[in-house]
Amino acid sequence: MVEPIELYWKCGLANPHTSHCLGSGQIMISCMGDPSGNAKGGFVLLDGETFEVISNWEHQGEAAPFGYDFWYQPRHNVMISTEWGAPKALVNGFNPAHVQEGLYGSALNIWDWTTHKKLQRLDLGEEGAIPLEVRFLHEPSAAEGYVGCALNSTVFRFYKTAEGDWAAEKVISIPNKKVEGWMLPEMPGLITDILISLDDRYLYFSNWLHGDIRQYDITDRRNPQLVGQVFLGGSIVRDGPIRVLEDPENQEQPRPCIIKGKRIAGSPQMLQLSLDGRRLYTTTSLYSGWDKQFYPDMIREGSVMMQINVDTVDGGLALNEDFLVDFGKEPDGPVLAHELRYPGGDCTSDIWL
Template sequence: MEVPDIWSKPRRRLIGPFCVQMVEPIDLYWKCGLANPHTSHCLGSGQIMISCMGEPAGGGKGGFVLLDGETFEVVGNWEHPGEAAPFGYDFWYQPRHNVMISTEWGAPKALIHGFNPAHVKEGHYGSSLHVWDWTTHRKLQTLDLGEDGAIPLEIRFLHDPNATEGFVGCALRGCVFRFYRTLKGDWAAEKVISVPSKKVEGWMLPEMPGLITDILISLDDRFLYFSNWLHGDIRQYDITDRRNPRLVGQVFLGGSIISDGPVKVLEDPEKHGQTHPRIIKGKRVSGGPQMLQLSLDGRRLYVTTSLFSGWDKQFYPDMMREGSVMMQIDVDSDQGGLSVNENFLVDFGKEPDGPALAHELRYPGGDCTSDIWI
């Protein structure tokens, strides 16, 4: 009797007028020894590359899966055996310079149910960037960013394919590091932005970091944007001087320090203090600004509020009950400046099977975080 091979090919599911390809977790386990896929990028070869955050048992393992770009079958690992990073998360490559750099979050078994500060001291969260040879797939360097670089999440090279530098947002201490190739040909990193923590009461710790969870760079490489998921603000920096970013725009959208919430700000180095709840089209925004996406002309910045369900439940239980939202920020792409579009809101709490937690945003045809120029 012939046993059908139900795992050999990705399944296809019809959703409305669309056909969705599904890669089963067991394929990642068996063929690559990886789990918890995160970032995907298309390669010039026609393949699709996906970073993974761990191994099937829940420990940290920063490896990369290759998919066939037409069939979506799992081809295998991109990295060589034994060269996976301790943790995985995001990555960005620059083929013109034969380099890829990847980041770290933490061990899935530690972060899945929420954030425990003790896990940082126990070594379950990362603080390094990993530099890879794009041609040979060998790991060349590990850049330890130290305490200020704990939990480096989203990484962005400049869009200019000739540039050998970019930025990475480090969540735990609210810092942005610039990474760059040195005159010797290796890679280094330096801190260029620091969002000070606020002294608070009524929260899990005596100090609350901004928690930078997403960053992006405008297509002309002039502005850097990032979200502080806990403080509740989005910031716009002029990065014309790459080593000295200049704050030119800021807007608050919810967060954990709203005036009628349980957390009281005792000391704020930036003098913002408590912020007001954000209400758009009659809907109070639960949660804080998280994933970002910028239109190609740089004038419309979209933001959603859900980070990760385990962390959403811990920090923003109201969002679990009411669903997340998507908002639009109008951008002054000439002088700098941000303002909320009060006439735009997508309420995922009203989804038919909701409330839903919306996370990533993408533009059809490409956007400021999916296009890599070669």
């Protein structure tokens, strides 16, 4: 176990998030803040055998303004990291005023993988506010990928330009729904997790507020096509307190999601895909402070894991109604399960050289 005090003393960091194994045998973990809860996007190196904290990966004074996820691509000598927000702002839930106060990020940070120097801060603007999960294509020679941006429910494609720097373009946008009975007059989808199938054909993401998972064919990298969608709970179920007044996509409010007699409290959040691409798994907890704000029933009942069957030929998603892992029934529960990992590697942790 890595104690918080080790991160403080040796690296001046706190709030660890994403981990990746390196070719050197070390483990690298991104962090979101400093010990006082201020935003700070730095990286910790651990010994791969003893798990001892070694040092920062970035040079002193070169941490990014915000931290969250990261992905590296050795063939292009690059690492890209994303930005959530200051831990002291997000710990107790989401306050829209904090966005205007500059406590949430909106950029991709581009790093030289060999020298560990920060090369570029690629600002995605208002439409790209709160960029969370970042995914390169799995093909190791590819110099492009996608990032899901939570606040305005957009997906940006990032790519290496002919000049050798990096650029981004918006390729997917999920419209807000006009609602009543909620904290704001419009509800975003709130894209919280994305992943790419191992064959680089499909992109998946979860809309944690609306309650759906979407599947896009990304054969044409600049023009993703929606080919699958399934609602599994969320904030706009038709028998809930929130009423949708206007939906640009003209979708009916979904029915509650009930699996094996249990009504799902919460919404699809973290995703993981089987290596053959046929089974998509999702858990429902985002972050305890946000869970408590948006899905208080999940705090009392615990989160769940669900499984979706995937049509890998023509596209399409269908809930497996015989599969449910209920973390509310844990011996010391209820608990809030979050990340999913396959033993031996999976779609969101493997990086090929």
